[in-house]
Amino acid sequence: MTDTNLSLDARLGPFTVEGMALADQIFDLVGSAIVDGVLEPGEKVNDKEVAAALGISRTPVREALQRLTWVGLVEVSPSRYTRVTQVTDDDVLSTLEHIGMQASTALQFAMRRMSADELVEAVSFLDRMIAASRADDSDALMAESQAFIGFLVAKSGNPVFIRMMSETNLLVARNLRHVRQQEGSAAMRAECFEEMRNAMLLGDADAAERWFRTQHGVGVDTAL
Template sequence: MPVPSTQPAAERKLLRDTVQDKIRDAVMDGTLEPGERLNDDDLIAWLGVSRTPIREALAELARAGLIEMAPNRYTRVAAPTKDELLDAYRTLGVIYGGVVRLAVPRFSDAERERVLGVLDDVLARLDADQQAEVAREGADIYSMWADACGNASLAQLCRSTTDGLAFRLRVPELAELVPTDVVRPELVKLRDAVAAGEPIAAELAMEAIHLLPTRD
C-alpha cells in the first residue's frame, strides 16, 4: 500500500502558523486593541489567505489567552482585567523560577552579558516610572530565559503560555498591584545572581519579583 503524502497537511500547518504569528504580533504590539472584534472578512482581506487557516490560528490564540471566542456571537481580542493580574503574574513566577534556575548555569559569556543588559534596561525604566512599557515587552523579556534553559518540554510550556499570561499584566492598576518598590530590590538580586552564576539565588529572586511567598 502506498504511503499517503503528508505534504498538503504540512503546507496548511505552515500557513496557519504564519497567520497566527501575524495576528499574535498585532495583538502584542497594540495594533489590535483589547476587546476589539475580529471579523473573518477583514482578516482575510488583511492577511490574504482563506478562512480556514485564520480560524485555526484564532483557535490557537484563544488557547493561549490572547483571543476570546464565543460561537455565533463574537471573536475578539482578550481584554485584561485587574482581577486576573495577580494570578497571571504569580503563575509566571512559578514557571520562570524554575526556568531561571536551569538557564543561569548554561549562559555563555555573550548570553550572560545580553541578559544583564536587558535587566539593566528594565531597572532604568522602572526608575523612570515606565512600568507599563516594561509590561508591554514582558513576553519578549521572559523568552530570553526560556531560550536558554536547555529543557525542550519546559521551553514549549513557556511558548504556549507566556504570551497570554504576560498580556494579562497590561492593566492600569499594574503599579498598584505590583509595586515597584517591592519588585526593584529583588530585580537587583536577580541581576547580581546572574552576574555571579548563582542559579538558586536567581530562582529565589525571580519568585520574589513575582510576589510568591518566601521560602523558610
C-alpha cells in the first residue's frame, strides 16, 4: 500500500525531458505508477493536478491520460472525471489466459528464428524458473517468467506481433500485479518447465508450445 498522503509529485517521482516526447514520458511515468500501485484502482487522476505537480503544461498530460485510456489503465467516468480502472477477478483470469496463449505464440515464432546462442539464453530463463519454483520463491518465479516471455517476444522476429504486445504490456503487468503461482502445483510447474526445456533443446516448437499452454492451463483439454 502506498502512502496516499504524499504529494502527487513525490508519488510520481522524477522524469527527464531529453530524447523522448513529453507526452510519452508522462505516459510511462503515470503508467508505471498505476502498474506499481502507487496510483490505486479507483483513484482519480486530474490532468490539472498532474501538470501542476510536475511543473508542465496540461497538454502532454492530457495526451498521456488519453493513451492510458486506450490502453485500459484509466477510464473516464460518466460524470467526466478520469480515474484508475479497477481490476476484477475476471480481469485477472482473462489476462492469465491471454498471456498464456501469447507466450506460446511468442515461443513458436522465436523458436523458428533464434540462433543457437539465443536458444541457450532462452533455456537459462527456464533454469532460473525451475530453481525459483523448487525454492517456492513465487516473487522470483513471477519476475523470471515475465522476463522469459519478454525475451521470447523480442526474439519473435515479427514486428506486428511485437508492437501489439508492447501495447498491452502495461495492462497485463498491472492486472497480474498480485498474482502468484499457486503453492500446491510446484511439482507440476517444475515438470512443465523441464519438459518445455527439453522440447526447446530438441527444436520441437509444437511440443514446447504445448507444455507452455499446459503450464498456463490454456489451449489444451488437460487440466493443470
